[in-house]
Structure formats: C-alpha cells, structure tokens
Amino acid sequence: MKILVTGGAGFIGSHLSRRLLADGHQITILDNFSPQIHGENAALQADLQDVARLVRGDVCNSDLWAELLPLHDAVVHLAAETGTGQSMYQVARYEQVNLSGTALLFEHLVRGRGYGIQRVVVASSRAIYGEGAYTCANHGLVYPLPRPVADKKDRRFDPLCPQCQRSCTPAPTPESAPLQPSSFYGLTKQVQEQMTLMFGQVLGIPSAALRYQNVYGPGQSLENPYTGILAIFSNLAREGKTIQVFEDGEESRDFVYIADVVEATAAALTAPLSGCYALNVGSAARTSVIEVAQAINAFFGGKSEIKVTGAFREGDIRHGFADLTRVNGVIGYQPQWSFGDGLREFLKWASGSQSSSGGFDQSLAEMREKGLLHG
Numbered sequence: 001m002k003i004l005v006t007g008g009a010g011f012i013g014s015h016l017s018r019r020l021l022a023d024g025h026q027i028t029i030l031d032n033f034s035p036q037i038h039g040e041n042a043a044l045q046a047d048l049q050d051v052a053r054l055v056r057g058d059v060c061n062s063d064l065w066a067e068l069l070p071l072h073d074a075v076v077h078l079a080a081e082t083g084t085g086q087s088m089y090q091v092a093r094y095e096q097v098n099l100s101g102t103a104l105l106f107e108h109l110v111r112g113r114g115y116g117i118q119r120v121v122v123a124s125s126r127a128i129y130g131e132g133a134y135t136c137a138n139h140g141l142v143y144p145l146p147r148p149v150a151d152k153k154d155r156r157f158d159p160l161c162p163q164c165q166r167s168c169t170p171a172p173t174p175e176s177a178p179l180q181p182s183s184f185y186g187l188t189k190q191v192q193e194q195m196t197l198m199f200g201q202v203l204g205i206p207s208a209a210l211r212y213q214n215v216y217g218p219g220q221s222l223e224n225p226y227t228g229i230l231a232i233f234s235n236l237a238r239e240g241k242t243i244q245v246f247e248d249g250e251e252s253r254d255f256v257y258i259a260d261v262v263e264a265t266a267a268a269l270t271a272p273l274s275g276c277y278a279l280n281v282g283s284a285a286r287t288s289v290i291e292v293a294q295a296i297n298a299f300f301g302g303k304s305e306i307k308v309t310g311a312f313r314e315g316d317i318r319h320g321f322a323d324l325t326r327v328n329g330v331i332g333y334q335p336q337w338s339f340g341d342g343l344r345e346f347l348k349w350a351s352g353s354q355s356s357s358g359g360f361d362q363s364l365a366e367m368r369e370k371g372l373l374h375g
Helices: 011-022 062-071 091-111 149-153 184-203 229-239 258-270 289-299 325-331 339-351 358-369
Strands: 002-006 026-031 053-056 074-077 119-125 134-136 140-142 207-212 214-216 243-245 255-257 276-281 306-308
Touching: 002 011, 002 062, 011 026, 011 258, 026 062, 062 091, 074 091, 074 258, 091 119, 091 184, 119 184, 119 258, 184 207, 184 276, 207 258, 214 258, 214 339, 229 243, 229 289, 229 339, 229 358, 243 289, 255 258, 255 339, 258 276, 258 325, 276 325, 289 306, 289 339
Parallel strands: 002 026, 002 074, 026 053, 074 119, 119 207, 207 276, 214 255, 243 306
Antiparallel strands: 134 140
C-alpha cells in the first residue's frame, strides 16, 4: 500500500515507517519537526531519508491534506501534542493540533468521498479512561471518578469506589469502560478517536483507534520534558541529580515497548477489518513509578537520590493497565516484551545519547505557576 504517516519522523512514527517499508509498502511521512519533540534536529533519520518520502508540514494545513490524501491507500495519524500536564494550560494549542488537524483529515475525506483510502489508523491514548477500572469487594468492577484535590493534599492518593466510597483494587481496563478523561490531552484524544470511528462508519472505511498505554523504547525524545517519565528519570540519573517521584511512588503505569506498539499498529493496517474499532495496546501489566526510578538509578550506578515528594499534578491518574482481550481477538495482538527486557534496551540506547534534564525543571515551574502542581 501507499501509506501516509503523520508525525512519521517522531518516536512511534519512525519505528513504524521502518517496519512498513520492510514489509514492502510505500511511505510518505508528514511532519512539522516540532522543536519540543525533535529539539534542534529537524531532519529525518538517516536510514529513512532515501527510502521514504518526506513532506515538511503541519496537519493543520488544509492544502496539504487535499494534496496528499488522493495519493495514498491508507493513513496512520500519529501527529499530536502529547503532554498531559502541559495540555492543562496550553489548551488552545492542544485543541488546534489534536482536534482541528484531525477534523481537516475527515473534512477532506468526506469531500473526496474517501478518495481511495482503504484504512485509517489513529493514535488514541489510555488517557481517555481517566482513572480506569478497579474492583470493589462490594460492587465488582467500578470506574472511580477523578481524585479530589483535597484527598491528594492529605496524601490519600488511591481512588475510592464511586458507589460505597471504600477502597478498591486496580483492574485491567477494557475498551467498554466509560470515557472520563482527567486531562485536556485525554479529552482531545477521546474526541479524535470518536471522529475516526464515526467517519470511518460514514465513509465505509475500516478504521482503528489504538489506545496506546505508556509507550517507551529507543528513539523516544529525551528533549521533551512534558512526556515520558523513563526519559526524564534516565536524564536525571545519568547526571546524578535528584529523581523526584510524585505522590507516594506507588502510582503505576502500563509501560508498553515500542516493538509491540509497532506490531499492533502494523496489524491494524493490514488485518481484515470490516468495521471500526477502539483497541487497547499495552503490556497487560503495571509497574510502579518508584520501581521505575530505582531500576533506572541502579542502571546508571546509583548516583541519584530518589525523593518521594508527595507532590502531585492535576490531570495525572493513579493506576492504569489495559485489558487486551478485544485487541487480541480483532487483530491478533499479543505483547512480546516484558518491562524488564524493554527497559534494558531503552537504557542501553539512552546511555549513548545526550542527556538534557534542564527542561524538566522548567516544566515543573510552569505547572506550579499555573496552580497545576501541588506540594
């Protein structure tokens, strides 16, 4: 197929493009090389330069969609602003890129009655769930509401059952969970994926919204302080600086390795879909943030102090990991990488890359100034 990959010069996009090229597809990469993500390196990676077509541009440029869509068979829409915390104060920016850019994609597909597009895959996020699924001893599977600021200030970090207000236990979150994002980034992803599924049905284009969990691996941005605690912690550990862990350190995430994400995305492009689906893409496991900090610090010689601060950010969730039953049944996805194996590959790569932790302090100062960082 001829496949258009928006954000294709980024972390997921570059890995995916390599895979699709190896499978014999023709790839066009549309990317604006945002400095927050790419730093000063506004160039396609060397191994992609002669084998993929690069179009420098923005998904908010209507003319580019009109030019590119008729030339392709499929679209993988990855381009987005991705900082959960940053989205809470750069609201218009996140609306413009994540929502207006996606709206232009579908406006042009409607105008052209789909052109020849046979498949649309969009990068959604687990952020659309908010706190996600928990199990209550009295009420079974429940979906707690966002945690009150007052509770977190009193260091009561765990969500409570929304029905009986008692403690509950984290559970794998299925795609049928209610969508109740706790950040504006999560809200943009919810609307973005709903646009994809709705217009996919209207136009008869099989489509998939992939709810990526916390993606990590070699090649992710070490420059962007607004996303990716593995990148942030590795920069700090290499420099021997204090690693600050929010809340009590027991908050946890579903860290999914880039190779698994690429497999899922490639499968969503080529599997024999007959409809439109929202699908989780994760590792089916969760790891606490304190465990992550300790493992990264140990890898780099234990030079950093790990400080559990009790501070917390608006928009952060407590726990999260994906139920993979549906994605396995629809496209056959099954993760192959454990967190330990994937983390070693990431850290080996990071150790040979330039570290840059200064932006993290700036991001914290910005959030504190806006009243979004407490403690």
